[in-house]
Amino acid sequence: MNPTKIDPSLNSHVESTHISGLHGTVEHTHDEAGNSMFGFIVFLLSESVIFLSFFAGYIVYKTTALDWLPKGFTGLETHEPAINTVVLVSSSFVIYIAERFLHVKNLWGFRAFWLLTMAMGSYFLYGQAVEWRNLPFGFTDGVFGGTFYLLTGFHGLHVMTGVLLQTIMLGRSFIPGNYDKGEFGVAATSLFWHFVDVIWIILFILIYIWQ
Amino acid sequence: MMESMKIRTILILGTIAIALALVSLWMGQQAYTWLPPQASVEAESIDRLFSFLVTLGTFIFLGVVGTLTYSVLFQQAGKYDTSDGPHIEGNLTLEIVWTAIPFVLVVWIAGYSYHIYDQMSILGPMDHVHVKTMGMATAEAATLDTPEMKTHPIEVRARQWVWEFYYPEQNITSTELHLPSNQRVKLVLRSEDVLHGFYVPAFRVKQDIIPGRVIDFEFTPIREGRYRLRDSQYSGTYFAAMQTDVVVESEQAYQQWLIDAAASPPIVAYNRAFDEYNRAHNPISTGWKTVEPAPPPMVNAPANRSTNPPSGQSL
């Protein structure tokens, strides 16, 4: 069970220290990809609490603030954001299909659907940017302006990170033998993408539907 | 043989418990002397609760520390004794007992505390939230039968670093809070800049003052005298200097003070923060720029200078 990195006959203490010192941490007996995935899930759970805190803040402000909406502003337009939502939520299914393709070692199928996910993510970001540009209020216009941009901006940052990760994974798929050691990178990116989606659904309900 | 051993153990433990209980009761009585004078109805009930907790706490503390001390004194290993103690992994009965007893105790303490808080009925910032607070329905009845102050609530205005009190009916401003004794006092707390805290140790009451909110506050002073009012929520550079006096006086004296104050023309009150800021009297100064204190207020009744001496002379 212990992958012997040193010749057992070299039972000198010095030698063992030397070798493990050089190789550092790579040669562990444990399932590293499994650890990474576990750690990543733990991290995402923790990260979700930041969003939960912002949501809690939003709810408190919405229910207690005296002047909630900025002067002259009657409410958010929901049509465009709804389309955006549909695109982002569907991309979760698309990325799942990409994963299935990778699973059966169909690399081009994987790349095609992976790229489609990226396109949908980018479309979402574009839609978000257009919406931001046309809004009559800014970040510093009261607690509504503040929480609106904080929530959508922080979420947008996550979408951007997701697309960036997807780009890296796409590039890596061209490295020969990339998946010999497992598909942790792809699985983690995909999980992150689902996470970002779920957050958006809550966010959409809170900000756009509950007006 | 076993029986008599058991009886002996029970007797010894019983004696120790009684001795500890007596010491704890004595400590509980001492607790009253650790607190400022009881100048409000609230102070009386809070002190009773504190004394109760000191009694309980002393008993637990002495029990635990006494047991440990006994072990330390009489259960040390000999110098060359390398043997282990008995292999005891636990005792279910004991563990259930020391889970159940603390549980019952804290439920008791929480219930008692709730009861006293209910009686105090100090209001506080409950009106801010839409929900009408639970459990406070009985508060009115439970509050001690002192007559309510017949006048409008006194406005407490806090700003960096001034206490200013406004009596709306007489249109009086003061930097000293005068209150009638034996009446339910009503205050309205406001802050103009940052968080402050209204705190009179002799009354045992405290409430943060929150800018942008108006907070109703009630209590009943019962002991004539002069007490300190301190800012209890850190408010910036001159936080420590934001103190003044509360004067509790008889109804007649209070009315007389109102009449006198109303007749006095407003003058500039001394303000310690403002004074220090403009005199930079400290030998070691870094020159860090700080928030500028509000100018001293114009008041009809300035605070007593002997209890609020200017900087450089104590406080």
Add this chain to the structure above:
Amino acid sequence: MTNLSVETITQIEQPLPGAPDNWKRFFSFSTDHKVIGIQYLVTSFFFFLIGGIFAMIIRGELITPEADLLDRAVYNAMFTMHGTVMLFLWTFPSLVGLSNYLVPLMIGAKDMAFPRLNAAAFWMVPVFGVILMASFFVPGGPSQSGWWAYPPVSLQNPTGNLINGQMLWLLAVAISGVSSIMGAVNFVTTIVRMRSPGMTWFRMPVFVWTVLAAQIIQLFGLPALTAGAVMLLLDLTVGTSFFDPAKGGDPILFQHFFWFYSHPAVYVIILPIFGIFSEIFPVYARKPLFGYKVVAISSLIITGLSGIVWVHHMFASGTPGWMRMVFMATTMLISVPTGIKVFAWVATVWGGKLRLNTPMLFALGGLVMFVFAGITGIMLASVPIDIHVNNTYFVVGHFHYVIYGAVVMGMYAALYHWFPKMTGRMYSEGLGKLHFALTFLGTNLNFFPMHPLGLQGMPRRVASYDPEFAFWNVVASLGAFLLGMSTLPFILNMIGSWVQGEKAPQNPWRAIGLEWLVSSPPTVENFEELPIVISEPYGYGKSEPLVANPDALEVSHESN
């Protein structure tokens, strides 16, 4: 015993970069959890001394009623930085350091799950330490809003500079948060997934349980503080209005964010200390930990409860009466699992064969002061009493009994107890006992007087006070200076013993635990062959082996 030969081998070892006797490895980006552990411990102790100097300056000012030693602004900066340094640069990192050193050894792992992440998390500590210290040199000085950084005071920026003390403070706290989250992910993964064969949940030492419980708190608590800190930073720099009442914001919301993390943070600190107590009492009383499973589980119960008690810091704040009552109840409940632990330790010590050397003395002293702090804690949980003593020195006294009395004492106990393991040398008992005596005396002298002061109504954070408070303040200040001096024998002991102390055997305390089955200090990857655990921990008083393969854990054994 095979110790002698182990030592000879260690001596002839080449000073390779990763070798356990090469001091240079402490200044490298080492990924060895033991090196990182010691890096954390030494770095944080350095900041402990800095925070201590701030404390002594504070006590110097408070030795007289007048604000006559320092500018009030400097005083405010001092208590702000004292609190910040002591929490973010001493208690958190020192406990992470100790956990780093011990957890892989105790569960039979060769390292943490993510060694590089571990090293990266450590190197953030000096970075944000420097940022925090640098804030002394920006216009307006460092943050002066207390370690709570309550708005609106924390939003007042009299210099108008974008780079100001408060902004750097927020930056430092944010980096500290990132570092802590990285550490927490690492610890939880390591404990859940890296246990050696046979190391089931109920064979883990309680220290590992408490680290797990503490790190779970970091994971759910810290993000809330991060959210609050981000919003505060935006208010301060961009001009949003989340917490600024002048622009419609809600300053009380920040308090909720802050305490949602910062109260559980106290359990992040105290839980590993509970673990230390649970390790040390059995060793020096030669008895198993009383009610091991209950003690282990109660750590997780504390973790759960810690998430629903935060409002007890806000009983006098903008909270409605019903909220005060609910959180009073939850807060009091936390004393039940805590009480279970205290009674379990007392029962462990009771009837044992006690050996009162330095770690045991510190652990006993720490326990006594913790019990005292627990009792004042119940008083503070009671809303009517808290209304009176909230934000007074009573609170300061209470939490210093926790943080100094229990945490620092427990930390010292741990450092002495595992010193032979970490360094391969024995410490001096004489100096250790002197250190204990000075610390115990100093702690009580310094922090006991704060209780009567608080009961009398002296607010915390004041630079000047009414003369009626003078007596107890003088006593407290003298205690503080004594406490400052008490670190000297410790430093002397640690450095002197590390350099020329007597060589330590594998297991100088005849303790039971995986870390005591390998050489002192352990080799780079701890175990040559992973230990196969076959019995529960704390098997004192019966002779049952802990592992099935004690002779295969290290190469050096085979050569004998």
